Structures are given as structure tokens and as C-alpha cells.
Amino acid sequence: MRAPSFWWRSAAPAALLLAPFGWLYGLFSASRMRKAGEPAAKPVICIGNFVMGGGGKTPLCLAIGRLAIQNGLKPGFLSRGYGGSETGPVRVDPRKHMASDVGDEPLLLAALAPTVVAQDRVAGAKALERLGVDLVVMDDGFQNPGLSKDLSIVVVDGARGLGNGFVFPAGPLRAPLGVQLERADAVLVMGPGAPGEAAAQKARARGLPVFAAELVPLKSDGWDEAPLLAFAGIAAPERFFASLEAAGATLGAWRAFGDHHRWSEEDCHALLDLADEKDLLPVTTEKDAARLKGTHGAHAALYQRLAVFPVRARIADEAGFWGWIAGRLSERKKMP
Incomplete structure (x- = not known):
């Protein structure tokens, strides 16, 4: 699906026409986000987006996975497996699975660490626990209430930011921004751009830490x-x-x-x-x-x-970023 171009323009007529539907969708998504999720035995870090589409979630998941390994942890990745036929929980095996089975991102994640695809994220987290991981890194699912998150880091594309600020279908937001900021623990802006900086300012106004990264070619x-x-x-x-x-x-x-x-x-x-x-x-x-x-x-x-x-997420202050993650998980008594 190609995102409509009016999502990224302010006050477009199509956005104003669809705004009532966005308001209704926002009520539903906000109510859903506020539901309490089921806690996991292992710490869960969720990497999400405020908006529809990608912004660098999977490269950031991989960067966090590498940092976890460097610090003596055994991370595992959890994905819904968008675009794949498997409902899971199933461990991704790049030797036998194709994107039509498990989606494209899980194949990339599985090259680094154990990866489970599951539409039921609670069941997926339990499957990773049985594989012996001590840190679950969830690719997407920020708005999904099923599994409780110990940390939620929201990625913002620096070049596109929050778009026109409307909720789907009038704009790209997956839920009202205020509700999403309430549930976020940090924002990471991927790449330069005024739209990303504007989103960062909104996050800072809510007291959220803001980190920066960029995608660089390997x-x-x-x-x-x-x-x-x-x-x-x-x-x-x-x-x-x-x-x-x-x-x-x-x-x-x-x-x-x-x-x-x-x-x-x-x-x-x-x-x-x-x-x-x-x-x-x-x-x-x-x-x-x-x-x-x-x-x-x-x-x-x-x-x-x-x-x-191929590209990799390069975090501007890698040591500070990992230190923040470790500190927050220790506060919640979830650091392995």
C-alpha cells in the first residue's frame, strides 16, 4: 500500500473530509491502547511508530539486538510477521522460510538472533522464553495491548515526521498523538529533517527522552x-x-x-x-x-x-542510549 500523498500535507481537503472518520478511529485505537497487557517473564522492549508504515523500526531492533549481545545478553526478536501466512508462534528459519511464510523483516532479524513470528504476541513471548532468551525485542506492536511492554521506543522518520497530524484514514497517525505519547518511554528520530525535529519537540514537551540515529550503508x-x-x-x-x-x-x-x-x-x-x-x-x-x-x-x-x-542504524550516542535502556529496565527490576 502506498500512503496517500495528502497524509504528508497540512490542511489538505481530503484530510478534512475524512477527519470525522479519523476521530472515530482515534476513539477506538485510544481505548484499545489503554488496556492493560499481560506481563512477560522476560523484559520486553517494543520498537514502534506513531504513524502507519515504516520509519526504521527493524534496523533499530537489530541495533538494539547487537548492543544486547555486546553486553552479554541473549536477545530474541518478536514479530507479527506482516505479509506472511504463518500465524505462529513459529521460530523463523531463513533456510526454509520465505517472506510469503513469515514476512520480510523476520528473515532479516533471524540472521542475528532467535526470532519468533506470532499474531498472538503473548504466545510469541512465551515461545522466545522457551528458546532461552533473556530480552525480548518486539518489532512493531506499540499500539497492540496484548503484551505488556517494559519499554516502548517510538521511531520517527526525520524526513516525514508526523505527517498532517490527523488520525487514519485522514492522516498517518495510528492513534491520537497524545495517547501515544502517554504510552511511549522515548522517541528516536531516524535521520535529519524539520518534520522529525518538530515531533521531537512534542516528545520533549511531554518529558520524554529523545535519541537520534541514521541509516548508513554497510x-x-x-x-x-x-x-x-x-x-x-x-x-x-x-x-x-x-x-x-x-x-x-x-x-x-x-x-x-x-x-x-x-x-x-x-x-x-x-x-x-x-x-x-x-x-x-x-x-x-x-x-x-x-x-x-x-x-x-x-x-x-x-x-x-x-x-x-544493505543499511544499518547508527545511533548517535550509542553508549548513552544503551545506558538509558539498562537503567530503565533495572528500575523496573527487569534487567537480566
Whole structure:
């Protein structure tokens, strides 16, 4: 799904027309968020968004997982497995599972630490406990009341912020902002931008700590060797294209698709034909590559020709960020 462009513009007529529906949805989502969740035996850190779509949740989960490992902990990841057919709880195995089974993000998470997909997050947390983890890092689910969170860190895309400030469907907010700020423990702004700073100011006004990070390429050189056909089905494809250009790449063509786009044979044929016509190297994100891997026909042909542009979340004050996490969990007597 591609987010409507009016979500990111203030006072758009479509937003005003849909505002009553957003008010009703906001009442429901606010009531749901205020419900008490079931506590887990192990500490739970939830990485969420205020808005629909992504903003860097999965890269931040991975960064927290690496920090936990560096500090002697055994983290595990919990995901709903958006886009996958498994309801779970099931442990993700990248050797046998595909994105159509468990979703794309869990495949990336499972490369670092035990990962469980479960629509019932309470059952998923218990499955991770049986696997011997001592810290549960939950990718998304901030608005879901089922599982109690010991810490909720909300990621804000610096370039897009909170959009027009309306609740879905009038805008991108998943629930009224005030209610979401009540339930958050910290905000992390991913990347620079005035919209992200505006969201950070709202968080600081509520007394929340604000951290900063950016997505950086794991491979920063070699992208200027051939002109590229860049394509992506993520929340903000334009950010991916800009990152490629910042790494020195020449984009001969680019194609943007909706978040978690399901690649059809027609899509793949069109991309292959365009690459051949303009003599371009196809390049995409890790998440998009995960949705093409293990397939057949044009999917397999495209995957075999792909270059993948992996990124990592680089936290501005990594030591301070981890110190805050450890301190808050110790206060709640949940630090392993």
C-alpha cells in the first residue's frame, strides 16, 4: 500500500473530509491502547511508530539486538510477521522460510538472533522464553495491548515526521498523538529533517527522552561502477533512492512501489526489460530482496541479477542510549 500523498500535507481537503472518520478511529485505537497487557517473564522492549508504515523500526531492533549481545545478553526478536501466512508462534528459519511464510523483516532479524513470528504476541513471548532468551525485542506492536511492554521506543522518520497530524484514514497517525505519547518511554528520530525535529519537540514537551540515529550503508563504496535501476516497495522509497545517490550511485531509472509490495511476475518482467533496455544493474533493499528470494520464473531471474543495498542504524550516542535502556529496565527490576 502506498500512503496517500495528502497524509504528508497540512490542511489538505481530503484530510478534512475524512477527519470525522479519523476521530472515530482515534476513539477506538485510544481505548484499545489503554488496556492493560499481560506481563512477560522476560523484559520486553517494543520498537514502534506513531504513524502507519515504516520509519526504521527493524534496523533499530537489530541495533538494539547487537548492543544486547555486546553486553552479554541473549536477545530474541518478536514479530507479527506482516505479509506472511504463518500465524505462529513459529521460530523463523531463513533456510526454509520465505517472506510469503513469515514476512520480510523476520528473515532479516533471524540472521542475528532467535526470532519468533506470532499474531498472538503473548504466545510469541512465551515461545522466545522457551528458546532461552533473556530480552525480548518486539518489532512493531506499540499500539497492540496484548503484551505488556517494559519499554516502548517510538521511531520517527526525520524526513516525514508526523505527517498532517490527523488520525487514519485522514492522516498517518495510528492513534491520537497524545495517547501515544502517554504510552511511549522515548522517541528516536531516524535521520535529519524539520518534520522529525518538530515531533521531537512534542516528545520533549511531554518529558520524554529523545535519541537520534541514521541509516548508513554497510557498503559505502563501489556503487558508482555502473548505472543502476533502483526499485523498492518500502514505506519511503525516495529515502532509499537518496541513500544510493549519496553513496555515489548513478540512477539510470527508479521505480517506487507500496510498502511490503508483493512482487508479481509482471512487475519482475517489467523491471528486467527496463534493465536490459537501458543497460542498468537492478538494485533494491534487503527487505525487497527477501520477498524475491526463493521464488521462480521472473522472480528468480530478477533475484539472480540483483545488487542489494544493505543499511544499518547508527545511533548517535550509542553508549548513552544503551545506558538509558539498562537503567530503565533495572528500575523496573527487569534487567537480566
